[in-house]
Amino acid sequence: MGKATGFLELDRQVESYREVDIRINDYDEIFSGTHNLDQLQEQGSRCMDCGVPFCQSSTGCPIDNLIPEWNDLVYNNEWQEALERLEKTNNFPEFTGRVCPAPCEGSCVLGLNNPAVTIKNIELAIVDKGFEEGWIKPKLIELRTDKKVAVVGSGPAGLAAADELNQMGHSVMVYERSDRIGGLLMYGIPNMKLGKDVVDRRVDLLMQEGVEFMTNTDVGKDISTDELQNNFDAVVFTTGATKARDLPAENRNAKGIYPAMDYLTSNTKSLLDNGIADESQLSAKGKNVIVIGGGDTGTDCIGTSLRQGAKSIINFELMSQPPEHRSDTNPWPEWPVIFRVDYGHEESNKVFGNDPRRYQLLTKAFLKDSNGDVKGIKTINVDFVDGKLTEIDGTEKTWDAELVLLSMGFLSPEHYLSDDANIELDERGNYQSKHGEFNTSRKGVFSAGDCRRGQSLVVWAINEGRGVANSVNSFLLNS
Template sequence: MGKITGFKEFDRKTEAYRPVDLRLKDYDEIFSGAHDVAHLQNQGARCMDCGVPFCQSNNGCPVDNLIPEWNDLVYHDKWQEALVRLHKTNNFPEFTGRVCPAPCEGACVLGINNPAVTIKNIEQAIVDRGFEEGWIQPHIVSKRTGKKVAVVGSGPAGLATAEELNKLGHSVTVFERADRIGGLLMYGIPNMKLGKDVVARRVDLLKASGIAFITNVNVGKDVTTKQLQKDFDALVFTTGATKARDLPVDNRDAQGVHLAMEYLTANTQSLLNTGHADESNLSAKDKDVIVIGGGDTGTDCIGTALRQGAKSIVNFELMGKPPKNRAENNPWPLWPLIYRVDYGHEEATKVFGTDPRQYHLLTKSFNKDAEGKVIGLNTVNVDFKDGKLIEINGSEKTWNTQLVLLSMGFTAPEHYLSTDANIDLDKHGNYQANYGEYATSKKGIFTAGDCRRGQSLVVWAINEGRGVAAKVNDYLT
């Protein structure tokens, strides 16, 4: 693959983000936008002739990207052919190349004793060049089957489902309850990590391919599934896991305590509608902000609050600080549970002089003033022993805050749609359907993505969207 000794000759070097001082002044993408071809060819050359590419295994890429193949093609300057290979397994590499945490790199064979290949950078560069060169065009279907499918939800699972079914000749209509298409891609991920022009560009291609999109329609409320079943031959639910995990402690009703998605959605809507001219009530400007919960969403809250002009930011994490290197019980090729500095952490450190994360903290209650506004919260330090959480006496502390953002993950899909459709749920509250089959308990209704599997990655949503499309096609034909 590539240059046989490349992994010995070249060190891993990722493409740099825009400088912190510059990117904090706007909501543009954090990526530099300029891909250095020679640099990427050297990085592609690091891909080993490893025999068994674990980057494509169950521990690696969920859509089974042909990673060694397009690494080799980039090394040989065959970019258009690399794009063909990339699109063969991944409908939307411009999304995954920006937001995926890259489990493929965690499973890279080179990663056993060296830094992994920069797979994510190369993936993004391939698809970005494809758009720049005009290689990516609508897929025009020459013959239709006469079958109609309704897809409910326009996140990555819904869009992948729609594209695959459209390619097979079925007529697809996607229903979205929000005012814009994209689901999590549009409102769950801020513009600086995934530009909404990037999302709109792909949606426009899907529209030009013949897929119909209907916004501001909440299936299960505005229109029933029975009505849709009269008009369509099959339904696919790809609504995501949108029921957020809450924090039921004293004074949770204080004004200024919000779920992370409420905050991120309001900010993106304000940005797209008015360029922030409306000064959203959820602005962090001049406020002491506390983000409870880590992960990508917590980082996105930090980055957004910084751009809004937060006075201070602290990020609470219940668990301890991860190690810098893999622990003995976390061997390759498992996802490495190690300490990472994401873009928001880097930015907060630059602004405030220290990493915003505080570990082993449990929030016990909120404090509010006479007007009902949050003015602080109370915490205690915790430890874990034999899997049990133990509060440490004497570690109680009160923190000043005027804006609290709850970023603790999601528990399940909202259930008004499943109730309306009368489909079964699994023990976690997700829509019941077996992986690989995707059929719900109601004939003609299928489901895929986070609403079926639980909160997961964009790349897993694409995997399930492709999978459910194949099963719906079997059902229709």
């Protein structure tokens, strides 16, 4: 695939973000907005004829994107054909091309000895060009079945399931408890990484293709599962894993300590409703901010609080700093657990003069003032000996903080819906449903996405949505 000697002749070149000094003054996407197509064609030529493309295997791309094929097509300036190949496996490449951490690049065979192919950049350029050229149009359904499906939750898993089922000819209604469609895509990922116009554009396409949406409707509270099953032939739960992991340290009841998703949602909603950043008590403006927990969500909290005008930003991580290169226990083609500088870290470094992350810190207690507001955090350094966490004597420290954001991942879906549906849960509190079949313990009710498999990536949610659609389709045809 690509140019036979491309990987020998060309170095990896990643498309740059907008300059930090410019982008920190707005909430527009951090991407430059334009693609250097000539450069991307060269980058596509670096894709090797590797024989076994691990990039599209289970360790690489969860939706089995035909990566070598569209790399070769881009190299040969066949952009529309590249889009056709991309759309065969990915319902929403404009989302994954922006927010996916690109496990495909971690599994790239070229990455064994050289920097991997810029797969994510090429994917985004293909779909962006598809929209610009008008190649992406509504796919109207000519023949409908008499079957109706209700999808509960409009995140990436729900939208993928709705898209697939609709294209199969079934009538689909998507229920969303929030005021806007998109779930995690709309409120969980800030504008800087995923513009909401990008989400709305895809939702508009789905509506033109026949998918119906119902917002401000909380299934399990406003409508029961029984009611849905009385009106639909199948029901699909794609509610996500929205029960956040808490930190039950001393004085946890202090005001000013919030789950990261509450914080991010509040700011995005304010931007969409009023055109301005959130100015409520959740705002970081003029405050010392501490983000507890890393990952993408922690980075998003850093980038958002920086734009709101935080006085300082510190990010606590319990684990030690990752190595610069793969360790012996983290071999290719596994996802490389290495030190990375994401957009929020880069921005914080530029503004405050240092990386915001502090490693091997355990929160011992929150401090609060006479009004009950948080004013700081007491920590101690820790080490891991034989896998066991050990506190290091003499390393206690107090940090100033008027806003604390908890970004420690998610435990499971909320359970009021599973209680209403009377379905079984697995040992982790997820909706119990066998992969490949996706049916719950209640006949005609299926589940997919984070509510079934646990907190994961957008690309895995798309995988789940596509999978549950096939399972539901088989159920409907057999019934």
